[in-house]
Amino acid sequence: MTHAAITGWGKCLPPSVLTNQDLATFLPTDDEWITTRTGMKERRISHVPGIELAITAARRAIACAGLTGADIDLVIYGSCSNDETVPNSASGVQQRIGATHAAAFDVNTACTSFMYGLSIGTSMIRSGVVKNALVIGVELISQYMDWDNRNVAVLFGDGAAAVVLQSCDEETGVLAEKLQCYADSRQILRVRGMGTMYANLGAEYGQTRWDFDGQEIFRKAVQGMSEASLDVMRRVGVTMDDIALVVPHQANLRIIEAVAKRAGATADKVFLTVQKYGNMSSATAPVALVEAVETGRVAPGSLVLMPAFGGGLTLSSHLLRWGPRVTPLEVSDAELTPCTTTALEIVNHIRAQKKSGEATAGCFASLSFAEGRGS
Ligand SMILES: CC(C)(COP(=O)(O)OP(=O)(O)OC[C@H]1O[C@@H](n2cnc3c(N)ncnc32)[C@H](O)[C@@H]1OP(=O)(O)O)[C@@H](O)C(=O)NCCC(=O)NCCS
Numbered sequence: 006m007t008h009a010a011i012t013g014w015g016k017c018l019p020p021s022v023l024t025n026q027d028l029a030t031f032l033p034t035d036d037e038w039i040t041t042r043t044g045m046k047e048r049r050i051s052h053v054p055g056i057e058l059a060i061t062a063a064r065r066a067i068a069c070a071g072l073t074g075a076d077i078d079l080v081i082y083g084s085c086s087n088d089e090t091v092p093n094s095a096s097g098v099q100q101r102i103g104a105t106h107a108a109a110f111d112v113n114t115a116c117t118s119f120m121y122g123l124s125i126g127t128s129m130i131r132s133g134v135v136k137n138a139l140v141i142g143v144e145l146i147s148q149y150m151d152w153d154n155r156n157v158a159v160l161f162g163d164g165a166a167a168v169v170l171q172s173c174d175e176e177t178g179v180l181a182e183k184l185q186c187y188a189d190s191r192q193i194l195r196v197r198g199m200g201t202m203y204a205n206l207g208a209e210y211g212q213t214r215w216d217f218d219g220q221e222i223f224r225k226a227v228q229g230m231s232e233a234s235l236d237v238m239r240r241v242g243v244t245m246d247d248i249a250l251v252v253p254h255q256a257n258l259r260i261i262e263a264v265a266k267r268a269g270a271t272a273d274k275v276f277l278t279v280q281k282y283g284n285m286s287s288a289t290a291p292v293a294l295v296e297a298v299e300t301g302r303v304a305p306g307s308l309v310l311m312p313a314f315g316g317g318l319t320l321s322s323h324l325l326r327w328g329p330r331v332t333p334l335e336v337s338d339a340e341l342t343p344c345t346t347t348a349l350e351i352v353n354h355i356r357a358q359k360k361s362g363e364a365t366a367g368c369f370a371s372l373s374f375a376e377g378r379g380s
Contacts, residue, residue, distance in 0.1 A: 009130035009138070009178040010328045013072065013169030015065025016295040017058045018282065019051035019341065021348035023162070030349065031356070032155045039159050044258025048162025048283030050348035053341055054088045055145035058165035058288075060101045063139055064339035067102065070169040071334030072137065074102030077169070079138040080109040081126050083118030083287045085199075085316065086145045087111060098141065108135070115194070116254055116315025118142060118287035120182075120323055123168070127179045130172045138170040144286040149199055149213050152356045157215045160256070162283040166291035177328040180308075181241045183233040187225055187318040193218040194316040212359055222318070226260050229320035230312035231267035237310070237324045238268075245269040248324075249307035252293045254314050255279035264312060276302055286315065298331055305329045 024047050025036040039045055051058060059082065067074060080102075082095035095109035114121045119142025126138035143165035152158050170178060197203060198213035230253065238244060251270045253261050258279050265275050276297045278289075285292060290313050297303050305327060312322040346354075 007131050007133065008173050008176055009127040009170040010173040010175065011168045011178055011325070012171045012328065012330070013066040013068070013070025013333075014166070014295045014298055015062045015069055015337065016164070016166040016292045017061040017065070017341065018164050018292070019049045019053065019058065020344050021050045021052060021346065021351060022047050023050045023348035023352060025159070027349040027352070028159050031152070031353070032158060034155045034159055042259070043160060044279045045159065045283045046280045049164055050147045050351045051145055051163040052344040052346060052351055055084065055086060055143050055163070055165070056088050056094055056097050057341060058145070058163065059094070059098055059141045059143040059167070061339045061341055062143070062165040062167040063098055063102055063141055065337045066139065066167040066169050068335040068337035069333035070171065072169060074104045076137050077102065077104040077139045078107050079126060079129060079135040080104060080107050081122040081138065081140045082109070082111045083122040083140065083142045084111065084144055085113045085115045085118060085286060086149055088145070098139070104139070114315060114319040115317055116256070116284070116286045116289060117313045117319040117321045118315070119166070119291045120311065120313045120321040121184065121319070123179060123323060124182050124184060126170045130170055136172045139167055140170060141165065141167040142287040142289070142291040144288045146286055147352065147355060148211055149196060150355075151213045151215045152352060152359070154215055156219060157217050160284050162285050164282060164285040164288040164292050166288055166295045168291060168294070175328070177326045180324045180326055181237050182321060182323040183236045184321050185229065185233060185319070187229065187320070190221065190225060190318050192216065193221050194318060223257065223260055225318055226256060226314040227263040227267065229318070230254070230264045230314050230322060233320055233322035234264070234268045234310055234312045237322045241324055243308065243324070245274070247308055248274065248310050249304055250297060250302055251275045251310045251312070252290065252297055253312045255282070255289050255293060256284045256314065268312075301331070303327050303331055305331055
């Protein structure tokens with residue numbers, strides 16, 4: 006049987022750091038609340054479009070695999086904050102990396118987009134449609150954040166990561182996964198303002214209001230990620246004792262701790278980035294995976310469990326067997342353009358831009374939360 010090994014990995018975090026203290030300069034919040042309720046201390050804010058983060062991460066992953074862009078025959082761009090819709094973002098990456106003969110498409114399942122993309126890429130390699138796939142998780146949440154809403158503004162950051170999947174005979178890569186969606190709860194995490202429906206109501210692009218029932222999402226995330234993880238382990242016939250590392254989606258330290266407890270993982274088995282990067286939506290899990298490999302936490306041939314959760318409400322858990330190599334074959338010199346502004350300056354600029362369009366924001370009142378719930 007053909008398998009899809011992860012042979013390349015790379016991440017791209019924008020350099021500007023937004024601290025809890027920075028957030029407290031314009032929101033009624035403080036470091037103590039954010040740290041104790043979420044585990045977050047910092048997050049990154051991008052000075053470049055999301056696709057630039059994606060391309061830099063992609064180039065690093067392709068070099069790591071010892072390939073060139075021309076070797077890639079599938080580009081999957083996992084994101085819910087695309088720079089544009091037509092043309093798709095994956096084709097933009099394809100063009101810039103020179104993957105001339107590749108297929109390219111975008112996947113949006115919110116925070117789980119990379120994980121769903123990993124399943125699709127693996128399946129297309131197993132079925133023989135492609136041989137070398139590039140799967141990206143990237144997010145530019147800062148542009149769509151409702152920066153006046155402390156319930157959500159403290160939780161998210163920007164970033165990207167990518168992996169290269171290659172066809173192989175050894176049983177490595179994704180061994181099994183569970184994919185699911187709690188569609189009946191889709192209204193509890195909704196970004197009003199992103200999509201044509203809102204344009205028809207008169208919203209300016211980038212103007213957003215978030216419907217966000219944090220406590221209910223918290224409960225569903227714990228339930229979904231732990232049940233999916235237990236299901237995958239049961240199907241493969243392994244227990245938590247066999248798993249070397251859990252690399253979960255990082256929406257809240259307390260969610261991660263609750264999932265780990267229910268799935269039977271001790272704290273030393275769980276890889277954390279939430280304190281440094283917050284929740285980068287679809288970039289979160291792959292950034293954590295790449296960082297786990299880069300810091301020596303992933304041993305050759307070991308089992309890695311990756312539970313994830315996001316808007317939709319989508320959920321997933323993937324069980325991976327890492328391949329024999331944990332070091333890059335080559336190192337890319339890809340870098341972002343230098344950043345000359347602080348994260349707080351970038352955020353304040355976005356806030357000022359949104360305020361200037363505030364005259365049109367009355368459209369949000371015309372679509373009440375109750376109406377939104379029905380659709
Ligand atoms: C959002 C979340 C951190 C809130 O934590 P919580 O312990 O549930 O906190 P609560 O919602 O009960 O709020 C407690 C109080 O803190 C206040 N609060 C909310 N955000 C705050 C902030 N940034 N700073 C200070 N106070 C804040 C609330 O207004 C509330 O005040 P009240 O009691 O006077 O009404 C938590 O529910 C969570 O992580 N949810 C899931 C995250 C998520 O959805 N991620 C995206 C999908 S993967």
